[in-house]
Amino acid sequence: MAFDSLSDRLQQALRKVTGRGSLTETDIETMMREVRLSLLEADVNYKVVKDFTNEVKAKALGERVLKSITPGQQVVKIVFEELKQVMGDEAEGLRFKAQGTTIFMLVGLNGHGKTTHAGKLALYCRRKYNKNPLLVAADVYRPAAIDQLVTIGKQLGIPTFEMGTSYKPEEIVKKALDYAKENKHDLVIIDTAGRFHVNEELMEELKRLKEIAQPDEILLTVDAMTGQDAVNVSQSFHDQLNVTGVILTKLDGDTRGGAALSIRRVTGVPIKFMGLGEKLDQLEIFHPERMASRILGMGDVLPLLEKAQDAINEEEAELMAKKFKNATFDYNDFLKQIKQIRKLGSLKGLLSLIPGLGSQLKNIEIDENQFNYIVAIINSMTEEERRNPDIINSSRKQRIARGSGRDISEVNRLTKQFEEMRQMMRKMMNMSPKDMERMMNNMNRPGANPASSVSYSKGKGKNKGRRAPWF
Amino acid sequence: MGLFNSIKSIFSKNKNQLTNEEQLIVEKAEKYKKGMEKTRSSMMSKLKALFESYDKINDELFDELEEIFIMADIGVNTVLELMDQIKSDVRIRNVSSMKEFQSIIIDKIFSIYVKDEIVDTNLNLNDNGLTVILFVGVNGVGKTTSIGKIAYKLKNEGKKVMLAAGDTFRAGAIDQLKIWAERVGCPCITKEPGSDPASVMYEAIQEAKKQNIDVLLCDTAGRLQTKVNLMKELEKVHRVISREVPNAPHETLLVIDATTGQNGMNQAKAFTEATKVTGIVLTKLDGTAKGGIVLAIRNELGTPIKFVTMGEKITDLEYFDIEQYIYGLFSDMFV
Ligand SMILES: Nc1nc2c(ncn2[C@@H]2O[C@H](COP(=O)(O)OP(=O)(O)OP(=O)(O)O)[C@@H](O)[C@H]2O)c(=O)[nH]1
Ligand SMILES: Nc1nc2c(ncn2[C@@H]2O[C@H](COP(=O)(O)OP(=O)(O)OP(=O)(O)O)[C@@H](O)[C@H]2O)c(=O)[nH]1
Ligand SMILES: [Mg+2]
Ligand SMILES: [Mg+2]
Numbered sequence: 001m002a003f004d005s006l007s008d009r010l011q012q013a014l015r016k017v018t019g020r021g022s023l024t025e026t027d028i029e030t031m032m033r034e035v036r037l038s039l040l041e042a043d044v045n046y047k048v049v050k051d052f053t054n055e056v057k058a059k060a061l062g063e064r065v066l067k068s069i070t071p072g073q074q075v076v077k078i079v080f081e082e083l084k085q086v087m088g089d090e091a092e093g094l095r096f097k098a099q100g101t102t103i104f105m106l107v108g109l110n111g112h113g114k115t116t117h118a119g120k121l122a123l124y125c126r127r128k129y130n131k132n133p134l135l136v137a138a139d140v141y142r143p144a145a146i147d148q149l150v151t152i153g154k155q156l157g158i159p160t161f162e163m164g165t166s167y168k169p170e171e172i173v174k175k176a177l178d179y180a181k182e183n184k185h186d187l188v189i190i191d192t193a194g195r196f197h198v199n200e201e202l203m204e205e206l207k208r209l210k211e212i213a214q215p216d217e218i219l220l221t222v223d224a225m226t227g228q229d230a231v232n233v234s235q236s237f238h239d240q241l242n243v244t245g246v247i248l249t250k251l252d253g254d255t256r257g258g259a260a261l262s263i264r265r266v267t268g269v270p271i272k273f274m275g276l277g278e279k280l281d282q283l284e285i286f287h288p289e290r291m292a293s294r295i296l297g298m299g300d301v302l303p304l305l306e307k308a309q310d311a312i313n314e315e316e317a318e319l320m321a322k323k324f325k326n327a328t329f330d331y332n333d334f335l336k337q338i339k340q341i342r343k344l345g346s347l348k349g350l351l352s353l354i355p356g357l358g359s360q361l362k363n364i365e366i367d368e369n370q371f372n373y374i375v376a377i378i379n380s381m382t383e384e385e386r387r388n389p390d391i392i393n394s395s396r397k398q399r400i401a402r403g404s405g406r407d408i409s410e411v412n413r414l415t416k417q418f419e420e421m422r423q424m425m426r427k428m429m430n431m432s433p434k435d436m437e438r439m440m441n442n443m444n445r446p447g448a449n450p451a452s453s454v455s456y457s458k459g460k461g462k463n464k465g466r467r468a469p470w471f
Numbered sequence: 472m473g474l475f476n477s478i479k480s481i482f483s484k485n486k487n488q489l490t491n492e493e494q495l496i497v498e499k500a501e502k503y504k505k506g507m508e509k510t511r512s513s514m515m516s517k518l519k520a521l522f523e524s525y526d527k528i529n530d531e532l533f534d535e536l537e538e539i540f541i542m543a544d545i546g547v548n549t550v551l552e553l554m555d556q557i558k559s560d561v562r563i564r565n566v567s568s569m570k571e572f573q574s575i576i577i578d579k580i581f582s583i584y585v586k587d588e589i590v591d592t593n594l595n596l597n598d599n600g601l602t603v604i605l606f607v608g609v610n611g612v613g614k615t616t617s618i619g620k621i622a623y624k625l626k627n628e629g630k631k632v633m634l635a636a637g638d639t640f641r642a643g644a645i646d647q648l649k650i651w652a653e654r655v656g657c658p659c660i661t662k663e664p665g666s667d668p669a670s671v672m673y674e675a676i677q678e679a680k681k682q683n684i685d686v687l688l689c690d691t692a693g694r695l696q697t698k699v700n701l702m703k704e705l706e707k708v709h710r711v712i713s714r715e716v717p718n719a720p721h722e723t724l725l726v727i728d729a730t731t732g733q734n735g736m737n738q739a740k741a742f743t744e745a746t747k748v749t750g751i752v753l754t755k756l757d758g759t760a761k762g763g764i765v766l767a768i769r770n771e772l773g774t775p776i777k778f779v780t781m782g783e784k785i786t787d788l789e790y791f792d793i794e795q796y797i798y799g800l801f802s803d804m805f806v
Contacts, residue, residue: 278640
């Protein structure tokens with residue numbers, strides 16, 4: 001079975017372990033298994049996953065996950081925060097010499113993006129720091145590597161220093177440094193040939209180049225699609241060369257990019273840039289936050305979750321749950337909830353936070369204005385009506401419709417659905433975990449309709465173009 | 472006799488007792504083994520250490536085995552499946568000796584790959600006329616380099632080969648292929664940078680027909696499988712080729728870098744959808760990565776591996792052979 005994201009996975013797991021109420025330590029264990037599998041699917045290194053999950057588990061047990069009414073989301077949040085933290089809270093910039101020529105050297109495995117990123121960095125530094133860069137073609141092995149760099153240089157209007165393929169890279173770099181001084185280049189970017197960390201001969205060559213150039217930055221380019229081996233590669237390059245930063249390339253695809261976490265965790269070397277395409281301006285400063293949601297398979301949704309956490313605080317949510325249970329949930333509470341939801345931005349964005357729903361939202365058409373209409377209708381109720389929904393009879397409905405400027409049918413729909421929701425909530429709150437599980441299972445059977453017509457459940461979302469209830 | 476035993480019997484024979492055929496297998500395997508030395512030694516040292524530290528088959532042993540498979544990038548789903556099969560075999564056959572356990576592991580990996588089919592890793596060559604082979608894959612995996620190596624191999628097998636420079640986008644790509652053609656000693660059809668790749672293919676095919684070429688190898692630009700327009704462009708290239716030559720492309724080879732992790736599966740799915748991939752070239756096995764994702768791809772999609780490459784030299788390429796592959800990974804256990 002393929003899962004899209006950690007949050008989907010956790011939702012699935014939670015259905016199995018429990019209905020409602022507080023979780024046990026075993027439940028946490030089950031969730032940790034999902035965290036583990038999800039990270040492995042994202043290509044985070046096996047050993048890193050092991051350590052990382054242990055830490056997350058400790059946090060999950062320590063925090064309020066156990067008694068939370070949204071344990072899945074709590075765990076996602078903890079994992080997310082932890083990921084972000086490991087990857088460095090913010091991006092680290094490039095190191096330039098205060099005076100004289102700054103030197104960058106790009107190193108890495110074959111085909112991971114050195115030559116392209118030499119060009120990207122040159123452009124970036126010219127634009128952002130007003131540098132006058134010189135590209136240096138020190139790959140004399142790969143067929144047409146020099147042509148490639150020269151072409152890139154031409155596209156950017158940045159000169160490339162090259163001596164063909166019959167000189168040694170050491171010689172080329174030496175000459176290039178002289179050339180840079182003479183021609184007042186304050187930045188030299190050296191492109192080296194791709195090589196494996198286990199190729200001793202070629203690694204020795206890199207060490208010699210480092211000795212000669214004394215680079216301010218040795219940047220390791222790593223393809224974001226790299227699997228488990230990212231750890232070996234980066235550790236080995238770092239041990240041999242003291243790498244100062246990593247550029248994670250080819251992030252414009254759909255790779256989860258777990259290598260980012262492994263590399264940072266194992267080597268401690270900061271990830272400085274992300275490569276986001278073949279074009280030479282597709283370079284961005286590394287964003288740990290975006291990387292974290294990516295690794296969790298959540299695209300850009302997670303930042304929203306953070307907002308949600310701010311807006312809906314846990315106590316209030318528990319209070320609501322109590323009201324549900326005792327059927328004392330009224331229109332005032334409902335209004336409060338709507339306002340909280342609105343703080344978060346678009347409804348669709350918010351609904352996508354509901355685990356398991358995200359992928360199905362594409363098919364639901366949501367009229368964001370419906371929010372406003374509902375608010376208008378509730379605002380036209382008297383305080384007594386809001387606190388006592390039961391007293392709203394048909395003449396009251398007529399008045400409410402007039403006052404809100406909405407059609408009577410809309411008022412009818414709202415009151416009907418509100419009533420059904422209250423009943424459903426009460427039922428759910430008082431259900432035994434077994435009943436709950438049964439109900440959830442029914443709801444998830446494709447095509448099956450939930451017990452009541454009021455739901456945000458998956459069953460309904462599957463119908464193409466169908467409106468979500470309420471909105 | 473299971474696979475394990477049959478391989479073992481060949482490799483444990485004295486060299487001069489071998490039949491000619493067996494001799495060939497061993498020679499090929501030795502070469503394979505050499506190229507995969509790094510891969511093999513790290514995998515083997517782990518397996519060996521694993522088996523040395525256990526005298527009983529227990530959960531811990533299974534956990535460590537699982538770790539080894541995951542670390543080889545075989546992928547969560549396939550690993551879980553593999554582990555289930557190994558565990559149930561151990562239970563059913565009541566296995567207790569380490570030797571027997573090792574043979575189960577190898578047989579299971581083997582059967583995940585073979586799947587009760589006869590796996591044909593030979594290229595599908597058109598014996599009466601032009602064969603067209605299209606190379607596809609994400610950026611930087613080794614398409615262009617592999618074309619050079621395969622062209623060289625085919626030429627040495629007596630074929631007349633030609634290359635088509637269908638990567639008109641990336642800086643230096645055309646020159647790169649031209650240099651490979653020079654090394655091979657074969658013609659290379661090129662157009663201006665920025666030309667429509669489908670038109671390059673069209674011209675190359677006409678030229679190949681004129682020159683009575685046996686095999687035309689077509690390079691394409693690297694592209695991530697999520698880029699809709701670029702995948703459409705590739706479909707068009709594929710369409711033009713099949714329009715110009717009946718039953719072509721005879722092979723569409725997806726090139727996958729052995730360092731690739733789980734994204735390899737997405738690559739295989741998307742490229743298969745766009746161009747009906749018929750086989751995989753697994754590159755860069757000279758590093759420490761195991762390229763295990765190809766086992767998962769084979770397991771889920773059925774795509775066979777046709778070639779493996781293990782270096783930047785023109786001779787660093789072999790036809791894929793699962794027995795050799797397994798031997799390469801586990802050969803220390805046969806001694
Ligand atoms: N989609 C995408 N492609 C990229 C990115 N960076 C590089 N590439 C492509 O990846 C391929 C390899 O890039 P190169 O810059 O040649 O890699 P390299 O490390 O210099 O390769 P060697 O010199 O052979 O080791 C090319 O097709 C590039 O266009 C990126 O961020 N996104
Ligand atoms: N070590 C090693 N390097 C390889 C192998 N195969 C290819 N390479 C190197 O990988 C790099 C990229 O190879 P290319 O053939 O340019 O890859 P490509 O897929 O054509 O790249 P794009 O056209 O840019 O998408 C080059 O440096 C090759 O020399 C291999 O088996 N081992
Ligand atoms: Mg390069
Ligand atoms: Mg190429």
